[in-house]
């Protein structure tokens with residue numbers, strides 16, 4: 001089983017999403033002894049934002065002057081897509097930033113979500129080209145958004161589920177630690193709830 005493990009928090013010390021995503025990967029490895037993990041730290045080494053030249057090459061097949069910078073950018077994009085395509089399981093450490101996801105993670109999604117490579121348009125609608133993967137989202141947030149009112153402001157989990165579905169991911173699980181900045185809930189309780197959800201899913 002090939003696992004692609006992504007983290008997107010820029011914090012390397014005390015990061016809740018890193019701890020939760022590492023817990024998920026450790027549980028998966030304990031249950032699948034053949035697991036091979038590829039790790040990408042988007043928090044400390046964010047992918048570049050897509051340049052106009054790269055988008056022209058990818059979307060319109062336009063001839064661009066292949067500068068060293070463009071070659072490096074396209075190599076990075078194809079490497080990210082290759083890692084995603086190759087994995088059976090994707091684990092994403094995804095903190096909520098301003099009701100959505102960190103831009104580091106968005107930049108990676110912009111790299112991999114490519115028409116003709118990971119999804120395509122058909123007369124019947126969009127078809128995902130990377131089906132059959134299981135995704136675990138290690139979702140962390142300072143506040144609580146799982147309430148009916150909170151859900152109205154949650155553009156983190158629904159966005160991730162939606163964009164992954166576009167590429168063909170049907171089996172997507174949210175492992176959530178929320179309220180981690182709140183005194184009444186806090187980091188440990190939030191993480192404990194996340195671990196409980198994870199074990200329920202893996203033991204089902």
Ligand SMILES: Cc1cc2nc3c(=O)[nH]c(=O)nc-3n(C[C@H](O)[C@H](O)[C@H](O)COP(=O)(O)O)c2cc1C
Pocket residue numbers: 009010011014015016017018095096097098099100140141142143144180181
């Ligand atoms: C720039 C920034 C924006 C944030 N925006 C929100 C937010 O909109 N809602 C929320 O509940 N928490 C927000 N938080 C809190 C984080 O979601 C929370 O602390 C999360 O656990 C951070 O994950 P990490 O510890 O892995 O970095 C924000 C934190 C940062 C640094």
